[in-house]
Amino acid sequence: MNIGHIEIVGNHIIAEEVLQVIQAWDQALLGQHVDDLMQQCATDISMFDVSSQLDGVRQYKKEWEKFSPYFNEEMKISRREVRLYAADDLVVMHCHSKVENPILKGKLDMPWCRTTLCLQKKDDAWLVVHQHISMPVDLLTGQAIVLKNKPKLRLVV
Structure with a gap:
């Protein structure tokens, strides 16, 4: 897991617990272990991303199974720009994220996305209850706004 500076608001001990969960999450993705990934999700998980909205662990699993052939340990x-808000039973993390695959170098340059993960403590385990991935869009052109190293997001109307 490659994370730059992390700003923690709230309980630092809980934040560290959740960062370990997110590291396991990343390993499950890279290892194409969809079932392991689902063990880290609440049954009522919801996800919003650039192209879809999903509710429930079954829909979420189907989505990851569709993309898992593109994930690998390379x-x-x-x-x-990670900010983690940590309370006793709820954690919200938002950041900019990027997935890079050396196999696709020169063919596909994945952009930075805005990502939010919400985790809730259920039965002594931190589970992902919501994920949101998006890209800012210029409303006049419909084109994605590329997030640079120092993003300056603005609403264009």
Whole structure:
């Protein structure tokens, strides 16, 4: 897991617990272990991303099974501008994230995305209850706004 500076608001001990869960999450993705990934999700998980909205662990699993052939141990998951809000039973992490695959170098340059993960403590385990992945869009052109190293997001109307 490649994470730059992490700003923690709230309970630092809980934040460290959740960062270990996110590291296991990344390993499950890179190892194509969809079932391991699902063990880290609540049954009522929801996900919003650039192209879909999913509710429930079954739909979520189907989505990851569709993409798992593109994940492998050569890939790198990077996060920057990570902010983690940690309370006793709920943690929200938002950041910019990027997945890079050396096999696709020169063919496909994945952009930085905005990512939010919400985790809730259920039965002594931190489970992902919501994930949101998005890219800012210029409303006039419909084109994605590429997040640079120092992103400056603005609403264009």
